[in-house]
Structure formats: C-alpha cells, structure tokens
Amino acid sequence: MSSNAVVSPRPRIVRRAVHGVLLLDKPLGLSSNDALQKVKRLFRAEKAGHTGTLDPLATGLLPLTFGAATKFSQVSLEADKGYLATIQLGVTTTTADGEGEVLQRCPVTADLPAIEAACAAFVGPISQLPPMYSALKHQGRALYELARQGVTVERTPRQVHIRSLTVMGWDAELAQLQLQVQCSKGTYVRTLAEDIGQRLGCGAHLAGLRRTASGPVKLEQAVTLAQIEALDEEARLGLLASPDALLAEWPSVELPDEEAGRFLSGMRRRVAAPDMAQVRVYGVRPRAFLGSGHVKAGELIADRLLSPPEIAAMLVQATARAPVA
Structure with missing residues (x-):
C-alpha cells in the first residue's frame, strides 16, 4: 500500500436512548464485558451495564440493563442465582x-x-x-x-x-457429575x-458452568447474540423487557394518575398497605412502571424513580415487542 493512501475512518456509531432489560444467553469464551459491549453496539445504546460477572468459561443467563433499567441493576446483583454445574x-x-x-x-x-x-x-x-x-x-x-x-x-x-x-x-465411567445449584x-x-x-x-474441579437463573428471570427467557443480530435495529427493541422484570418477586402498589405524578416528584403518598421493605410502583392509566419504594406506617416512600421521559420511552418500546424466531 502506498504511504500516501488515505485510510477511511471507521463510521461513528450514533448512540441513542434505549431503556429496558435484555436477557442474554452468554456464549462460551466471551467475557461479560465483551458480551455487554457487543450488545450495546447492536442497540446503539447510550448507557448499558451488566448485573453480575460470568467467567469466559461459563455460559448462560447474563441480564443486561439499558438506560433507566441501570437504576435497578443492584437488585439483580443481590439476587439468588441458579447454575447447572x-x-x-x-x-x-x-x-x-x-x-x-x-x-x-x-x-x-x-x-x-x-x-x-x-x-x-x-x-x-x-x-x-x-x-x-x-x-x-x-x-x-x-x-x-x-x-x-x-x-x-x-x-x-x-x-x-x-x-x-x-x-x-x-x-460413573467418566466420573462426571451434573449438579443444579441454587445459591445466594x-x-x-x-x-x-x-x-x-x-x-x-x-x-x-469445575468442568463446565451454565447460569440458569438470576432472581425472577430465567435462562429460558434469554436470547443469543445470533438471534439479536438476525433482527433489524427496531425489532431488537422488542427484545427488551421493562426494568420491573428484575423486581418481579416484589409486591406491587398501584397509584391513580394524580397520586402517580406526586410520587414521581418524590412526595410521600398515603396508601392502604402494610409495611413492606421493597415494592414495585405503577401508574394505572396507562399501566406504567414508575420505580421502586417501600411502605412504612401507611406511607409509600420512593427509593428509585424513573423520569417521565423514560416512562414515555418504555411505553413506546412496549408496543414493539416482537417474537424471536
């Protein structure tokens, strides 16, 4: 190649706001961060993270969080895990x-x-x-x-x-044991x-490891990198679950429109509910996930809130749900 040859720069990826949870079936040999970066590029997402490292030699469920869902990553990090070892x-x-x-x-x-x-x-x-x-x-x-x-x-x-x-x-011939492990x-x-x-x-020694569960989400719900790549960009959005997928085991509280708005502004709301350390909070019309909180002495107190633009974006994404071929 001539020393005067012009090398075309790599096209710059234009990032966009993407919100939700993707359940990835991580392949063998890829680190959790490498898997995250590949998926982040496929979605052109501005903000993304994973919820617990899987070794390159391990496969299986790796929940990835995008945008607003990153606020709830810690829930998945703290959750019990399931493995096939x-x-x-x-x-x-x-x-x-x-x-x-x-x-x-x-x-x-x-x-x-x-x-x-x-x-x-x-x-x-x-x-x-x-x-x-x-x-x-x-x-x-x-x-x-x-x-x-x-x-x-x-x-x-x-x-x-x-x-x-x-x-x-x-x-017995190979002296190999398969164990289903449920653990903290x-x-x-x-x-x-x-x-x-x-x-x-x-x-x-551990010859193989496949994560099968993380809290309420299961490997059966996950998609592979190949399945993601096979879809066009907009169809990929249909693979994203709402952030409340990570909180599915928590009890829920619903608020009417006027109360939902006040809750989103950080105000405590009176609710007819017993004390609860962790709750999912929803607006009624349309039904939308607002964030997490806790109930103490009849008051609903916000812990992590979504913003109105984030809620609106996720309602739009909910209409794009697409079955995976």
Missing part, C-alpha cells in the same frame, strides 16, 4: 477449572448415594474462601491477574448460602466443586 471428580487443577494445570489424579470410588450425601452436607449457610482465580479485587487488581503472575494473597472467607443442590446426572449471591461454584471433591476424598 459439571464437576469432574478425581482431578484437581491449579485454577479449580478445566483451564488450569492438573495437580493430582485420584481414583473415584464413590457411588451415587455417597455423592448425594456429600452434596447434602453443603446445603445451608457455609463459609467459602474466594479462589485466587476470581474477579475479586485486591488493591485495585483482580485476583486472577495476580494468580497468573504466580502471586497468592491472603483472602477473607465469606458466608454464602446454598439453597439446594440437586444431582441431575452422574456418569457471591457463591463460588468452582470452590464448591473443589470442596465436594475433597469431602469425597478424590478431589474435583
């Missing part, structure tokens, strides 16, 4: 997953009843030591960055809650895999 018994690795170097191989003599008993011992509140290969920060750096440099730092055990562990499959936020499934292997006396 594939655990390889008899092999331990440096990273507690399939990417690391093998540390030890041991024969697996446990049968299914012994495996179920070992899993049952971890149901309930437990203490976990965060693994070095995690996104947890130490002095501003992710632990996995330090681990790749051979550095190990002291970590503080954390309390998590395993709601349930259900054996979904056991291949902050649970390290790779640490859980290691601990189960240790309890069985043969060691283990």
Whole structure:
C-alpha cells in the first residue's frame, strides 16, 4: 500500500436512548464485558451495564440493563442465582477449572448415594474462601491477574448460602457429575466443586458452568447474540423487557394518575398497605412502571424513580415487542 493512501475512518456509531432489560444467553469464551459491549453496539445504546460477572468459561443467563433499567441493576446483583454445574471428580487443577494445570489424579470410588450425601452436607449457610482465580479485587487488581503472575494473597472467607443442590446426572465411567445449584449471591461454584471433591476424598474441579437463573428471570427467557443480530435495529427493541422484570418477586402498589405524578416528584403518598421493605410502583392509566419504594406506617416512600421521559420511552418500546424466531 502506498504511504500516501488515505485510510477511511471507521463510521461513528450514533448512540441513542434505549431503556429496558435484555436477557442474554452468554456464549462460551466471551467475557461479560465483551458480551455487554457487543450488545450495546447492536442497540446503539447510550448507557448499558451488566448485573453480575460470568467467567469466559461459563455460559448462560447474563441480564443486561439499558438506560433507566441501570437504576435497578443492584437488585439483580443481590439476587439468588441458579447454575447447572459439571464437576469432574478425581482431578484437581491449579485454577479449580478445566483451564488450569492438573495437580493430582485420584481414583473415584464413590457411588451415587455417597455423592448425594456429600452434596447434602453443603446445603445451608457455609463459609467459602474466594479462589485466587476470581474477579475479586485486591488493591485495585483482580485476583486472577495476580494468580497468573504466580502471586497468592491472603483472602477473607465469606458466608454464602446454598439453597439446594440437586444431582441431575452422574456418569460413573467418566466420573462426571451434573449438579443444579441454587445459591445466594457471591457463591463460588468452582470452590464448591473443589470442596465436594475433597469431602469425597478424590478431589474435583469445575468442568463446565451454565447460569440458569438470576432472581425472577430465567435462562429460558434469554436470547443469543445470533438471534439479536438476525433482527433489524427496531425489532431488537422488542427484545427488551421493562426494568420491573428484575423486581418481579416484589409486591406491587398501584397509584391513580394524580397520586402517580406526586410520587414521581418524590412526595410521600398515603396508601392502604402494610409495611413492606421493597415494592414495585405503577401508574394505572396507562399501566406504567414508575420505580421502586417501600411502605412504612401507611406511607409509600420512593427509593428509585424513573423520569417521565423514560416512562414515555418504555411505553413506546412496549408496543414493539416482537417474537424471536
């Protein structure tokens, strides 16, 4: 190429205001942030975020929030999670997953009843030591960055809650176990895999992980990158759920028009409702999500509010709902 050749600049993406929640089925090998940036470009969204990191080796449900929905990201971060985990018994690795170097191989003599008993011992509140290969920060750096440099730092055990562990499959020949895990936020499934292997006396590592749920939203509701790319730009808006999808397990309060306007201005409203720590709040005509709040001593008190332009934009988007082929 001639040194005088003119290189055309990449066309600038013109961003736009987009509001709502997209439930993405994150593919293998892509970081959560890479997935977010790809989807953000496809929607030309001004503002977007994700609600909890999935490792590149993990797949499955990754709720992405756009515009007004980012106000409620913390709800999904705090929510219980569901996973389908594939655990390889008899092999331990440096990273507690399939990417690391093998540390030890041991024969697996446990049968299914012994495996179920070992899993049952971890149901309930437990203490976990965060693994070095995690996104947890130490002095501003992710632990996995330090681990790749051979550095190990002291970590503080954390309390998590395993709601349930259900054996979904056991291949005795391959010594592979499939577990459905329901757990609190902050649970390290790779640490859980290691601990189960240790309890069985043969060691283990996490061979695969797929997130199936985050609070009230499920993997069955998610779409893939290919499905998003197959739609035109306006049809993509039809994939977005209202921000209240992340709050679906909360009780709701409805306000008539004049009360809704006052609530949106931040004023406390009298309601005939018992004390509630978390509520979804709606206007009646048209039915529109206004934000979140709590009820105390007969008063509805705002916590996070949408703006009138955000509410109007989401009502328009609601008319664009489109089925995914």
